[in-house]
Amino acid sequence: MRPNLGLGLGFGLTLGLGLALFACAGDPVHSDAVDALGDDPTGMPNGPTHRAGQPCLTCHGGSGPGTAQFIVGGTVYMFKDQSDPLVGGTVHLTDATNATFDVPTNEVGNFFVTTAEWQPVFPVLVKISKDVAEADMISHIGRDGSCADCHTSTIGPRSPGPPYLALTPEDLGGGDAGP
Numbered sequence: 424m425r426p427n428l429g430l431g432l433g434f435g436l437t438l439g440l441g442l443a444l445f446a447c448a449g450d451p452v453h454s455d456a457v458d459a460l461g462d463d464p465t466g467m468p469n470g471p472t473h474r475a476g477q478p479c480l481t482c483h484g485g486s487g488p489g490t491a492q493f494i495v496g497g498t499v500y501m502f503k504d505q506s507d508p509l510v511g512g513t514v515h516l517t518d519a520t521n522a523t524f525d526v527p528t529n530e531v532g533n534f535f536v537t538t539a540e541w542q543p544v545f546p547v548l549v550k551i552s553k554d555v556a557e558a559d560m561i562s563h564i565g566r567d568g569s570c571a572d573c574h575t576s577t578i579g580p581r582s583p584g585p586p587y588l589a590l591t592p593e594d595l596g597g598g599d600a601g602p
């Protein structure tokens with residue numbers, strides 16, 4: 424009886440350990456989403472200027488592989504349908520309680536807010552600006568902290584295309600505020 428019991432126990436332990444490891448490896452949907460992003464097409468090293476245009480929170484949403492955890496993050500552009508990043512702009516966020524948080528855009532148009540910096544109450548309203556030009560997003564962010572969850576590179580039924588500040592360079596005057 425003893426050897427059999429030992430075998431049964433060993434098998435049970437192996438199975439249990441296997442399941443535990445699988446659970447630790449996390450949600451397969453999450454790892455598929457991370458894998459689907461592949462290598463960084465921009466070739467930048469991991470850091471604030473990498474993966475422009477990608478949904479930052481897929482990797483920085485708390486389930487890894489990014490250790491830095493964001494509440495919102497993305498990439499913004501100067502003009503509609505063009506790839507020039509909005510460098511040195513500001514992303515203004517306003518939550519459901521009217522609490523605000525402004526975050527600058529870096530040299531590739533990326534910005535991010537960590538969970539340690541701000542815990543907004545969703546939905547959140549978004550405005551982007553540079554100098555006198557500004558663009559409001561009319562709808563709000565429900566729960567997707569990644570701008571690219573909706574603003575994918577190609578315009579589609581769910582995507583308005585990448586977020587931009589102005590339609591054309593002529594639009595940068597800022598309307599009434601311009602000369």
Ligand code: HEC
Nearest residue numbers: 460469470471474477478479482488489490491497533535
């Ligand atoms: C495919 C996964 C993935 C995506 C998408 C991604 N990152 Fe990362 N990021 C990482 C990994 C992995 C690291 C290195 C580990 C770390 O520092 O969090 C990293 C590091 C960083 C860091 C350095 C954090 C620190 O504390 O030093 C910043 C900042 C950053 N990423 C910003 C962004 C922004 C902004 C976006 C979206 C435009 C983005 N990342 C998209 C995986 C990703």
Ligand code: HEC
Nearest residue numbers: 497549551558559560561562564567570573583585586587
């Ligand atoms: C839930 C989907 C969704 C998310 C998430 C989202 N947007 Fe939008 N955004 C839209 C839609 C749809 C429009 C077009 C209609 C409108 O203005 O509401 C838009 C429009 C905009 C505009 C107006 C100019 C343009 O590009 O059309 C800006 C600026 C903008 N978004 C910025 C952002 C930023 C920055 C983020 C991330 C912090 C973000 N959005 C996240 C759906 C989204």
